[in-house]
Amino acid sequence: MGGFFVGAAQRIIKGTTLYYVWVVFLLVMIAMGIGAYVKQMQLGLIVTGMTSYVSWGFYIGNFTFLVGVAAAAVLLIIPAYLYDFGPIKDIVIIGEALAVSALLMCLMFVTADLGRPDRAWHLIPGLGILNLPRSMLGWDIVVLNGYLFLNLFIPGYILYKAYNEKPANMRFILPFILLSIPWAVSIHTTTAFIYNGLAARPFWNASILAPRFLASAFCSGPALIILIFQLVRHYTKFHVKNEALFKIAEMIAIAMAINLFLLGAEFFKELYSDTHHLSPLEYLYVGLQGKGRLVPWIWTAFTFNVIAFVIFLIPHTRKNFVTLNIGCVLIIIGIWIEKGMGLIIPGFIPATLGEVWEYAPTPIEIMVSIGIWSIGALTLTIILKVLIPIELGEFTRAKRATT
Amino acid sequence: MTNRTVTCLTAFVISVCFAGSLLSGSGLTWAQSQISSEDFKAPPKHPTDQEFPVPLKPLSKTITPCRACHGPEKDFPTNFKRREDLLVHTNIKLNHGGVRLWCLDCHNPENRNYLLPLSDGKPIDFEHSYLLCGKCHGTKYRDWRYGIHGKRTGFWNGTKNYYLCVSCHDPHSPRFKPLAPKPPPKKPWTPKEPQVKR
Amino acid sequence: MSKIKMEKSSRISESEDSGTRCPSTKNPANKELMDRRMFFQGAAGVLATMMVGSCSWQEFFQNNFRRMTKEELEQTVQRLKAEYRQKYGKDFVVGTEGPIDATLFGYALDLQRCIGCRRCVYACVEENNQSRDPQIQYIRVLRFKDGEMDLEHSTIYYDPEEVPEKGYYYMPVQCQHCANPPCTKVCPVQATWTEPDGIVVVDYNWCIGCRYCMAACPYMGRWFNFAEPVIPADKVNVNTHYLGNRPRMRNVVEKCTFCIQRVRKGRYPACVEVCPVGARKFGNLLDPESEISKIIQTKRVFRLKSELNTQPKFYYFFSI
Numbered sequence: 001m002g003g004f005f006v007g008a009a010q011r012i013i014k015g016t017t018l019y020y021v022w023v024v025f026l027l028v029m030i031a032m033g034i035g036a037y038v039k040q041m042q043l044g045l046i047v048t049g050m051t052s053y054v055s056w057g058f059y060i061g062n063f064t065f066l067v068g069v070a071a072a073a074v075l076l077i078i079p080a081y082l083y084d085f086g087p088i089k090d091i092v093i094i095g096e097a098l099a100v101s102a103l104l105m106c107l108m109f110v111t112a113d114l115g116r117p118d119r120a121w122h123l124i125p126g127l128g129i130l131n132l133p134r135s136m137l138g139w140d141i142v143v144l145n146g147y148l149f150l151n152l153f154i155p156g157y158i159l160y161k162a163y164n165e166k167p168a169n170m171r172f173i174l175p176f177i178l179l180s181i182p183w184a185v186s187i188h189t190t191t192a193f194i195y196n197g198l199a200a201r202p203f204w205n206a207s208i209l210a211p212r213f214l215a216s217a218f219c220s221g222p223a224l225i226i227l228i229f230q231l232v233r234h235y236t237k238f239h240v241k242n243e244a245l246f247k248i249a250e251m252i253a254i255a256m257a258i259n260l261f262l263l264g265a266e267f268f269k270e271l272y273s274d275t276h277h278l279s280p281l282e283y284l285y286v287g288l289q290g291k292g293r294l295v296p297w298i299w300t301a302f303t304f305n306v307i308a309f310v311i312f313l314i315p316h317t318r319k320n321f322v323t324l325n326i327g328c329v330l331i332i333i334g335i336w337i338e339k340g341m342g343l344i345i346p347g348f349i350p351a352t353l354g355e356v357w358e359y360a361p362t363p364i365e366i367m368v369s370i371g372i373w374s375i376g377a378l379t380l381t382i383i384l385k386v387l388i389p390i391e392l393g394e395f396t397r398a399k400r401a402t403t
Numbered sequence: 404m405t406n407r408t409v410t411c412l413t414a415f416v417i418s419v420c421f422a423g424s425l426l427s428g429s430g431l432t433w434a435q436s437q438i439s440s441e442d443f444k445a446p447p448k449h450p451t452d453q454e455f456p457v458p459l460k461p462l463s464k465t466i467t468p469c470r471a472c473h474g475p476e477k478d479f480p481t482n483f484k485r486r487e488d489l490l491v492h493t494n495i496k497l498n499h500g501g502v503r504l505w506c507l508d509c510h511n512p513e514n515r516n517y518l519l520p521l522s523d524g525k526p527i528d529f530e531h532s533y534l535l536c537g538k539c540h541g542t543k544y545r546d547w548r549y550g551i552h553g554k555r556t557g558f559w560n561g562t563k564n565y566y567l568c569v570s571c572h573d574p575h576s577p578r579f580k581p582l583a584p585k586p587p588p589k590k591p592w593t594p595k596e597p598q599v600k601r
Numbered sequence: 602m603s604k605i606k607m608e609k610s611s612r613i614s615e616s617e618d619s620g621t622r623c624p625s626t627k628n629p630a631n632k633e634l635m636d637r638r639m640f641f642q643g644a645a646g647v648l649a650t651m652m653v654g655s656c657s658w659q660e661f662f663q664n665n666f667r668r669m670t671k672e673e674l675e676q677t678v679q680r681l682k683a684e685y686r687q688k689y690g691k692d693f694v695v696g697t698e699g700p701i702d703a704t705l706f707g708y709a710l711d712l713q714r715c716i717g718c719r720r721c722v723y724a725c726v727e728e729n730n731q732s733r734d735p736q737i738q739y740i741r742v743l744r745f746k747d748g749e750m751d752l753e754h755s756t757i758y759y760d761p762e763e764v765p766e767k768g769y770y771y772m773p774v775q776c777q778h779c780a781n782p783p784c785t786k787v788c789p790v791q792a793t794w795t796e797p798d799g800i801v802v803v804d805y806n807w808c809i810g811c812r813y814c815m816a817a818c819p820y821m822g823r824w825f826n827f828a829e830p831v832i833p834a835d836k837v838n839v840n841t842h843y844l845g846n847r848p849r850m851r852n853v854v855e856k857c858t859f860c861i862q863r864v865r866k867g868r869y870p871a872c873v874e875v876c877p878v879g880a881r882k883f884g885n886l887l888d889p890e891s892e893i894s895k896i897i898q899t900k901r902v903f904r905l906k907s908e909l910n911t912q913p914k915f916y917y918f919f920s921i
Binding site: 134 | 661665668735741743751752753754755756757774783786787788789790791792807808809810811812813815816817818819820821824825826827828829851852853909910911
């Protein structure tokens with residue numbers, strides 16, 4: 001096993017110039033993020049834009065978006081293992097790698113948001129007190145770590161077998177794969193429930209929230225996967241069939257249709273009943289009491305989502321890589337706004353006692369977030385750097401000497 | 404009309420006499436020495452007295468010996484009618500109960516060191532003024548006894564300091580006076596942002 | 602960057618200047634070096650922060666208040682006292698009095714009486730050692746126009762010469778000490794709970810600072826120490842309770858405890874005692890003769906946002 005790590009390290013160290021540039025770029029970003037985080041730790045969360053009115057912000061927004069990305073791996077697992085759809089089965093492992101790095105980012109974003117990360121051990125059952133079954137955040141920690149385990153274990157097992165040039169024992173691993181499907185749904189549902197369960201925040205306290213979470217997660221995650229697959233296909237010998245990408249795009253179209261439908265349902269309910277519960281939506285889409293920082297953002301997201309939906313709906317544009325990629329980028333940005341800031345901030349505006357105080361991330365928050373995204377990207381890069389040669393059969397116990 | 408003029412005139416005459424007697428050497432120092440001991444005997448017992456541990460704040464000596472002037476020796480005519488032009492007690496601006504209330508609706512005309520008695524006929528001393536207040540303000544009085552109206556400090560499960568009606572309300576002008584508020588809280592940090600038209 | 606923080610707190614901008622090490626400098630050749638140096642600075646910084654942030658191992662490993670043994674609690678209290686003496690130069694009392702038997706605290710506020718003078722706000726700040734900068738005030742006094750009780754049209758920033766103002770009325774809001782509190786339910790580490798006498802408390806040394814309770818509270822009853830709390834040493838109240846007004850640290854949540862340090866010794870909360878109009882009432886809900894019980898018996902009361910079923914033990918009423 002030691003040999004594996006040596007071989008893997010060798011593979012990680014060696015690469016093209018472009019690879020080095022990429023890694024160094026990420027390291028710079030990470031260092032900047034750490035610097036900003038140190039400042040945040042030294043001075044307290046006052047360096048963020050958060051106040052007693054808007055007590056969650058950019059970090060939790062990114063966290064929410066990334067949970068969706070992580071959950072989206074299930075969209076690959078279902079066709080791959082349940083329907084035995086060959087083109088996707090070949091690539092599902094990369095989807096799981098993405099889930100792992102997305103989960104790492106999730107956990108880091110939550111940690112960045114914590115005021116006292118030094119007390120994180122209070123969350124460990126036994127040592128500390130994990131408030132189960134009452135706290136949704138407690139459940140979220142359980143399901144996120146469980147999902148992280150599943151997504152490390154399943155591909156780990158398959159790769160281990162591949163590394164040893166042995167066939168994977170499907171009878172052993174299939175139960176885990178099957179388990180990961182509801183588990184993926186659970187991570188996003190539980191994350192939705194964190195917000196959903198708060199009666200104090202009418203914007204979140206709508207039963208449509210969890211379904212909408214899933215629908216939008218199944219847009220943004222797969223869109224990211226499509227882009228990453230194209231990059232992988234371009235820079236490595238790893239083969240990704242077009243069919244697989246088009247299939248994913250098709251699923252995005254369905255998910256986006258559901259997402260937009262649910263958005264419409266939400267709009268109808270709030271606008272027609274016209275209660276005070278409309279205020280957060282009003283703040284988000286048109287501004288409230290003369291304040292509307294998020295208005296341009298949410299309309300951008302809305303426009304992007306609709307355009308992307310049309311692109312993914314029409315088979316011609318869906319199967320054209322230029323439009324497909326435009327659609328993917330639009331959808332990622334669109335959902336990032338909608339499920340990030342667009343979801344978290346209006347929950348706090350107006351505040352529970354009616355005041356409207358806005359929020360914007362400070363440079364420190366943005367730097368920390370960039371740092372975390374870079375750690376995620378670096379993790380994914382390193383995983384892929386080891387994973388792809390194993391998948392291709394280039395990096396095995398026998399062949400590890402020949403790099 | 405004539406009636407009123409007559410009243411005013413009478414009032415004026417009485418007031419002048421009153422003022423004159425005050426100015427003509429019968430100062431307060433002298434008056435105080437004239438207070439008979441019977442004026443300050445133990446306060447008359449009322450059945451409700453023992454219910455409340457009320458602080459018995461004696462009124463300042465310059466105020467309480469009302470009998471120094473209004474005593475039997477002086478024998479000022481007692482006037483039950485409302486007048487606007489008193490020459491004494493000018494510091495008191497009676498703003499209680501509109502035009503329907505007058506000094507002697509509360510102050511005991513028989514013995515000015517006391518307030519009017521309740522139905523038991525026993526005059527109320529100033530320290531138990533709340534008993535008299537309760538005569539008109541019955542619901543307030545009830546609430547005050549429960550601790551709903553008014554203020555108490557001390558121990559929620561022990562000795563309480565009761566604030567009397569007159570601790571907060573000037574009996575001659577009972578409306579609560581406005582206060583300067585303490586400063587408002589600091590506004591939270593907010594991002595600079597373009598205003599959105601609605 | 603510094604501009605933003607200057608607005609937030611002048612105190613922070615002072616320490617800001619020394620730390621502007623941004624990697625986006627002019628010379629790209631330096632980037633990698635900068636990067637490495639920054640990384641080490643960063644790593645060292647994280648370690649240093651961990652050390653400074655948690656002061657001592659005892660504090661780092663301090664147990665949840667409810668799980669501490671008597672000896673542990675005594676040791677902790679001694680350590681806290683030493684810490685506070687060092688910080689404020691005064692001897693503190695850090696009480697750990699438990700609830701009084703057969704007591705359930707309730708609070709009532711007479712909206713007819715309140716004149717919005719904010720005496721309670723400041724008495725509370727002084728009694729409970731709230732941070733003066735950044736400012737924390739447990740009590741928010743809302744001003745409404747006559748004829749409505751729409752929170753969205755209320756303000757807490759009114760500042761006239763004199764109160765009460767014509768055409769307005771006032772409604773102070775603080776922690777409502779709900780019988781069904783959403784805040785304790787959501788806490789992932791049980792750093793906040795309801796005491797047997799009904800007071801919702803926070804163990805400041807157990808709170809991880811996730812601020813989930815703030816999102817859950819419908820009354821804005823919870824406050825977060827976004828920076829190291831600042832209390833002038835001459836203003837600090839040394840009569841404290843572990844679960845109440847002992848000085849807090851940064852990045853933890855705090856809240857109104859009905860002045861637990863006072864009420865557990867039988868005294869009225871500070872806001873009750875300071876109110877110049879006697880609008881604030883406090884007592885034992887289980888005692889039918891208490892002020893609070895009498896109010897509930899004889900007045901028509903309401904509880905803020907009762908539709909949320911939080912069941913506050915904080916009642917509003919209108920005396921006539």
